[in-house]
Amino acid sequence: MTSTQIPAPTDGQPLDQERLTRAQKALLALSDEVARQLAEDHGVCVRPLAMRRIDLTSGRVDVVPVPCGSTREDRCRPCADKARRLRMVQCRQGWHLEHEPVAAPADPTARQKELMAVRADLHAAYTVAREQGDEDECEEIRGVVAEIDAELRALGVRGRLAPLDPPDRAAVKRSTRRRQDAPNLPRRPVEKRTLGQVFGGRYRPSTFLTLTLDSYGRVDAEGAAVDPGTYDYRRAARDAIHFPKIVDRFWQNTRRCVGWDVQYFGTVEPQKRGAPHFHAAIRGTIPRAELRAIAAATYHQVWWPPHDEIKYSGDRLPRWDDRAKAFVDPDTREALPTWEEATDPEVLITPAHTVVFGAQVHVKGILGGTEEAGRHIGYLTKYLTKSVGQAAGLGEDASARQREHARRLVAELRITPCSPRCPVWLLYGVQPKGARPSTTPGVCKGKAHRPEHLGLAGRRVLVSRKWSNKSLADHRAERSAFVRQLLHRAGVQPAYAVDDGPFEWERTAPGDRDVPPRPVLLLHAIHQRQRWRADYDAALKAAGDPPDQNRSATEGEAA
Structure with a gap:
């Protein structure tokens, strides 16, 4: 045995750490790591937040661990897995419906x-x-x-309430005529239905769709540019930032073309080359040729000021002038044009960029309740627990060519404006909306400029409003109600049960004396989960079901 090996305990005696060398002690498991691994085994959040719970009836105050709710497995695997399973339930419940999920709005009180x-x-x-x-x-x-x-x-009133003051400036309206080089699409009246057709009197198939962006140059098997000098990184960066807009336009065109209110559950994921592509579960069937024609005819024009050439860089940057209340040129001291001036229809006559889909459009019919449907739901949510960069394969094992390709793309994203309020506009001589003295030219905190997002700053999951007529909070409530009903039917009183409140919650501050350290919070959460697991297994046994059944449907309710 070498000095760096841990001796095995003999004759059932515990390991005597006093006889170990310093190198051998360094190989022993850390207590925090043991607790973390145990928490992951039980599906408990490994980064619990301390929240103060106040019972308004009895006045009792408790500091309880609350899950962090992260959707990234590199931050908290149990919370990320729970969020992914919830999305799978949401997708499954709305994909193959046989009845309209839309409820009539309540009458005004x-x-x-x-x-x-x-x-x-x-x-x-x-x-x-x-x-x-x-x-x-x-x-x-x-x-x-x-x-x-x-x-x-x-009182439950939704929608936009009429403002008292009229807008300072009328909204800029541009022509809605289609581009001459874009194919025409048929336009039909949209029926008030979300369900597809029934075939053979009992089959109501649905659709799985994949949309990709156009090519920017040849790439190898790892997704890296074969010739970085000719690869169009500028267009790739702009397409990634404006990708959500063209997806919205695609669904607008789809509904107008097919003539019914198409509903979808979609996820945005990166390809190996770093460009985003879109997977969608569509309720009902649409002919493949029609979907391909819609994708080919869909485009999004970006009516922003031209941003092809950088005017200011290095030490020569626009400066804030307190007298002019605006950013000015560092040499002439003249105020830069405002966003409204730069986007005036009389000045801006051509779009700064146009986003189009690529020729690759994958369409497949899916029957509900089949193994294939479950497999595609898993594929839709496969990368939701990873960051965009990790999903694109830019982890620790990425090759040098992949890293160089990503570096070039990120470098272009850093000088590509992500919104009308982006401070990067100052590099191109335009004042962004809401500019103020604290604005730093060229420095934007938006997610689109970060390397781990690769231009995708919005949501990774896109769900139409009439998909299942339920929010994520509704799905969580259903899962919790399932567990409570099971315990009630079995006559099991939860050991962790507390009064029904009402409760008031408040955040804890660093240094509060009643807040235990995070390792203690983690142990409390593990203890609570173990008791919950015992109560749940007892309820299943009383109901006559094996203890391991329905575990995936209810895992994580008490966390």
Whole structure:
């Protein structure tokens, strides 16, 4: 045995650490790592947050561990797995529905109509006070309207409430005529239905769709550019940033073309080359030729100021002028054009960029309740627990060519504006929206510029509004209700049960004396999960089911 090997215990005696060398002690397992591995085995959050729970009835105050809710497995694997399973349930429940999931909106209540009538009177009074220049009266009316709006929201009123003040500038409207080089699409009246056709009197198949972006140059098997000098990194960066817009336009065109309210559950994932592509589960069937024609005819024009040549760099950057209340040229001290001036329709006559889909469009029919449907649901959610960079294969085992390819793409993303408020616009001589003295030219905190996101700053999961008529909170509530009903039917009283409240929650601050350290919170969470597991297994046994059944459907309810 070498000095760096740990001697095995003999005759059932525990390991005597006093006789170990320093090198051998360094190989022993750390207590925090043992607790972390145990937490992962039990599906417990490994980064619990300390929250103070106040029982408003009894006044009891407890500091309890709350899951962090991360969707990244490199941060918290149990929380990421739980979020992925929840998305799989959401996809499964809405993909092959046989009845319309859309419920009719509730009728307005008497209190809602009463508040809206008061709001109408205040609108009229505000208009009169504004014409008379009575600012004190206007301010008072604004405060009252804000209180009424808050009460309307609390009563369940949704939608945009009419503002008191008219917009400072009319919205810029551009022509909606299609480009001459884009194929035409048929336009049909959209029926108020979300279900597809039934074939053979009982089969209602659905569709699995994959959309990709255009090519920017040849790539090898690892996704790296064969010739980085000719690979169009600029267009790749812009397409990645504006990819959500062309996806939205695709669904608009699809609904208008097929003539019914198409519903989808989609995920945005990167390819090996770093470009995003879109997988979608579509309820109902659409002919393959029609989907390919829609993808070919879909485009998105970016009506932003030209940003092909950088005007300011290095030490020569625009500076904030307190007198002009704007960024100015460092040499001439002239104010840079504002966003409204740079995007004026009389000045901006051509789009800065146009995004189109590539020729590769994959369409496949899927029957509900089959093994193939479950396999495609798993494929849809396969990479949701990984960052965009990890999903693209840019981990520790990435090759030098892959790293160089990603470096070039990220370098282009850093000088590509991600929104009208992006400070990168100052490098091109345009003041972004909301510019202020603290704005740093060329430095944007948006996710699109970070290496791990590769230009994808938005959501990774896109779900249409009428997919299942349920939110993620509704799906979580259903899973919790399933466990409670099972325990109630079996007559099992949970050992961890607490009063029903009502509770008030508040954040804890660093240094609070009643907050235990994170290792203690982790042990408390593991203890709670073990007791929950014992109660759940007892309920399954009382119901006559094996203890391991339905584990995947209910795992993580008490965390």
